[in-house]
Amino acid sequence: MIVRIPRATILLFGLSTLLVAESAHSQPAQKTARAVRIAGPVPRIDGLMDDAGWTAAVPIADFVEKLPVEGADPSFKTEVRILYDHDAVYVGARLHRPDPLNIPTAVTRRDGTSNAELLVVSFDTYHDRRTAYSFGISSGGVRSDYYHGQDSQTDRQYEYEPIWTAAVRVDSAGWTAEMRIPFSQLRFGARDQAWGLNIQRAIPDRNADHYWVMIPRASDQSGWSSFFGTLEGIANISSARGIELVPYVAADLTIRGNQNPKNPFDQKFVGRAGADLKAGLGTYLTLDATVNPDFGQVEADPAEVNLTAFETVFDERRPFFVEGNEILTGRAQSFLGRPTYFYTRRIGASPRGGASGDFVNEPRNTTILGAAKVTGRLPSRLSVGLLASVTGREFGEGYDSTTGLITRSAVEAPAGFGVLRLQQEVGRDQSTLGMVLTGVRRGVSNAGGLDALLARDAVTGGVDWRLRFQEGKYELTGWAGFSRVAGEGAAIDRVQRSSARYFQRPDADYLTYDALRTSLSGYTASVRADKNAGRLTLWGIQVGVESPGFEINDIGQMARADAIDFNADLQLQDTKPNRVFRYLRVGHSVVGQWDFGLDRQFLRLNQSSTFVFRNFWNLGLGVGYAPRAMSNTLTRGGPYMQTPDGWNVQARLSGNQQSRTTWNLGASYRRDELDGSATSLSAGITTRPGPQWEASVTPRYTRSVNAQQYVATLGGGSAATFGRRYVFGFVQQSTIATQFRLNYAFSPNLTVQGYAEPFAASGRFYDFGELARARSFALRTYGVTGGTTIARQPGGRFAVTDGPASFGFANPDFNLLSFRSNLVVRWEWSAGSTLFLIWQQNRSDLLPTGTLVSTGSLWDATSAPGDNFFALKLSYWLKAK
CATH class of the missing domain: 2.60.40.1190 (Immunoglobulin-like)
Incomplete structure (x- = not known):
């Protein structure tokens, strides 16, 4: 009997044999x-x-x-x-x-x-x-x-x-x-x-x-x-860690700006104590535990203006969550903005509920009653990560100035968080296979309406792989995962209607929206191949999916579900120095995304170049083009809206980063067919005027026009937009900010660090209109389209007529002034023992003017009303055998 072997099988076998043979090549002695x-x-x-x-x-x-x-x-x-x-x-x-x-x-x-x-x-x-x-x-x-x-x-x-x-x-x-x-x-x-x-x-x-x-x-x-x-030569030793205990005491005082004598919450003093424990569990595992932990941020998050429907992701700085958490967070899983199963800032985040009253006092963060994690690597090359944390119920206070009564209401439910991560190393090329499982359980109740805000249960999990060939020259990576959230119908309805998926979209016939649903499930998967090393060429290609029901934001982080992703890149490089360059690289990439209805959300074609000159200056150039696409998010739950084609260019130049004074310059420009545009300029200089001093200034300026800025959704629309009015406008936005840093080191163990960021932004809206029909970017511009008028009323609202119909919306113009600063004295007075003294300012002012900001606005930001925060923390490291 003759057995026919498919050609594809022969090809695959041959490729695998070649890769294995190449990976077996030995390195130099x-x-x-x-x-x-x-x-x-x-x-x-x-x-x-x-x-x-x-x-x-x-x-x-x-x-x-x-x-x-x-x-x-x-x-x-x-x-x-x-x-x-x-x-x-x-x-x-x-x-x-x-x-x-x-x-x-x-x-x-x-x-x-x-x-x-x-x-x-x-x-x-x-x-x-x-x-x-x-x-x-x-x-x-x-x-x-x-x-x-x-x-x-x-x-x-x-x-x-x-x-x-x-x-x-x-x-x-x-x-x-x-x-x-x-x-x-x-x-x-x-x-x-x-x-x-x-x-x-x-x-x-x-x-x-x-x-x-x-x-x-x-x-x-x-x-x-x-x-x-x-x-x-190292022999007869032990890595048994013993027990390390770090107790601490801390206190902070908040003094609010623009104090009102009727407000009982203008000043707030808090004292606390707790301890961190680190212990070796045998030779291979380490236990980290904390009781009443102090998770204060030493440095404030940068200011921003976010006009999108998506959250801004900030870095984690809390010691318990950043130390040794590579295995738990699984950084290698993130491509194309893919979801992160464990986003540490979900634990201890700001409460989601709110108190009511003439004056309110709400906690800045949820109290973490305790947390523990076990991490390590076993002789079998299995890396282990396990974390558990419990947060308490939080209450806000509201003061009624008429009755003089202070009432308490729940603003956050108690919750338990858990993460399990395993990663097995296999083969001689350090390939890895991994899995992750996370869970959240909340004690939600109808008190404060928290059962309508928060899911009761959330479970996510997945597997991932990183297969390396020829000493890492080639890699095949990927993952597959699932999610399930459950709770009261109102809470799951919020999940369905969130910006991650917008199940309620009227023309998304591939989705099933059910306001009475009490659970939601989804999946994700991706695979990527890369060539990571070589004399001249590097490349990568990836495909991935996130089903519409995929949801991990209870303990993880993701911006969008309902996505089919693709990207590919080719890098050409020359690592051999010549008379002009020490190194150069030219890269080409294509990145695209479609939803599960197979409508293209975006497609971007990019070219970037990097040149390192003989004097170690670095020049980067880039150009990109994006053709028209069909957005399912611009109308924020409404029908598809077309996006225009556009192009962009960018350049950056930096000096020798090994010099006493370093600097960089950056510029970019973007434009689209609707006359939307953006110009950005940035610079930075860092200098060391003396061995113990370091100073830096980083200014940035952006001026943009967005022709598709969402304003509101109103009733009374035509059948072409499914009976709703989706109001948009042009917005001319300008942002100017500068970060200042000044550090002085008395010694490596005693330092003073100063940081300040004045920030000013403005947005002026004009040419308001409503989406003319689904799947287009055409607007019925008020006051221009026949039968419509628009007028600004004395109170600032806009009044619109469309034939016999009349309606209105608030003036969205804004001017934001912000000044954030902190001064930190850090003294490591003994090994592992530190004293922190912190002074933070958080000033801000928001006005509905839309006046273009200038450099003088930065000075105005420093006198905006705001709060002062003073903190002290003393910790002591104890080691027991």
Whole structure:
């Protein structure tokens, strides 16, 4: 019998064989270094390198230059020695330099950047050739530390803050550095160790980078830890963490601006105490727990004007949620704005309900009663992340000035949050398979109408994969997931009608809107292929879907469901320096999205270029084009509306980022066929007038015209728009803002940081009209289209007539002034123990004028009414064996 094998099967088998064969190609012989166990007294960490124990260590001196000349012998000699005892690993280094008086010694707070020289030692303690811990010390004595969760040098998680010590000294031969890194601050497997190792010396004033293992920019493999050499000799040690306890006390005072003597809530003082606990669960897992945690934001979120229906996503800065959360948040899952299963700022967010009264007092954040997480990596190469958190019921207060009574009402329901994440590493190329499961359970009730605002239950989950071939040169990534939310009919109705899906759209015949529904389910899936390394070309291609019912915003974050996505990109690069450029890249990409009715939401064709000149200046250029599309969101629950075709250009230029003074310039311009446009200008300069000072100014200006700005939805429309009037207008918007930063470091452990951002924005609306018919961008402009008139009334509202019908809407013009600032004194008075003193201002004023803003508006913003917030926090690190 003859068996016919499909050609596609033969092709697939051949491709798989080729990839496997290529991935089996061995790398060049790896370097090897040896750590020596200390036989006598341990070195004093004073930076002198004069302890006798260092002479027993074998020096590591065979460094290779990466910049400015790749592969050349280093301009300065570097020698590094590694020792260890039962408690810690010790690193000592002699960094030679013939002109020691020219060594920069800039001082910043921990993890700060500067133009000082830098020594970075990276350990792949699991020897998995994927993850690594990096410890740096600058010639100014500033420590830096970060964790590489993926096989990438630029994947740096600065939230990792271990307790370790280091010191430096500058002398006639250059400078010396000593580090002591306790094993309790690392994670590794067996008692006898072979670690991955790499060492970097950065010399910014010479634009030089030296590595023990130098990874060529034009390498056919992609990676960082996978290229490391091997550190041998470490034996009979334990990574048992013991118990670390950090109790704290804190207090804050809020003083409101424009105080009213009748308002009993103008001043508010709050005192609190709590504790954080960190403990080793055996060798491989770590428990982090917190009771009554202090989750204050040290820096205010930037100001903005959001005229869309979608939320703004801000970075997480709260220590408990950022430290060691790579495994929980699963950063590698995010492409094309894909959903994030766990968005940490959902826990402890501002309450969704509101109090009523002549004056109200509402909590800024939901109280987190307690939280705990378990993270780690098992010998089977399985990474584990588990988090649980409980938040309390929140109440707002309302004051009735007539009766003098204060009433309390629930503004947020108690809730429990849970996240489980597993990731298994497979194969020699560090491929991974993962899963995630999240859940939210709320104690909603009809008190305060919270049962109509919040879902009672929300469950999400999924699987993901990252398959690497040929040492990471090629990757196949993807995921598949599900979601389900349940609750009272009114709460699920809000989910159906939210901006993520707009189930109520009258012409979306592929959707089923049910106002009585008590649950909603959905799914998502995506697959992507990439070529990540190569001499000349890089590429990627991806497709993905999010069903209309997919919803993860109870504990995750997503902007839109009901989407079929596609993107592809091709990058052409030249990594070999020539007489003009050190590096150049030209990229082409196409990004598109369709809904489940197969109407194109957008299609963007982009070209971008990056040029790095011989003097390390960087020039970026870009141009893009978007043809007409059909938006299902512009009418905010109404029918489809067409969007115009348009184009954009952009440019950015920056100087040498290793200089004492760095700068950048940016400009962009966009225009569409409806005469919509946007011009943006930005700049930035950062300078170090002295070793302990750092100052920066970052101004930006935007002026735009949007021809399709939603205003309101009213009744009485024609059959062409399903009986509703969807009112739009042109809006001329201008924004001007400047961020100022001024930092002073008394020492790396005692710093003062100042931040201020005056912000001004205006919006002037004109040429109001209503959508003429679904699936078009034509408007029936009031006062222009026959039979219509529009007039502005003394109170500011607009009155419109359309034949016999009359209606109106509020004046949407605005001028917003905002001034946000904070002054933070941070003192690490003992290892792991800190004192924070904080003063924040939040000033704002909103006027319905629409007057074009100018630079003088920034000064006006500083005198806008607002609140002052003062805070103090003292924490103390305790270590128990």
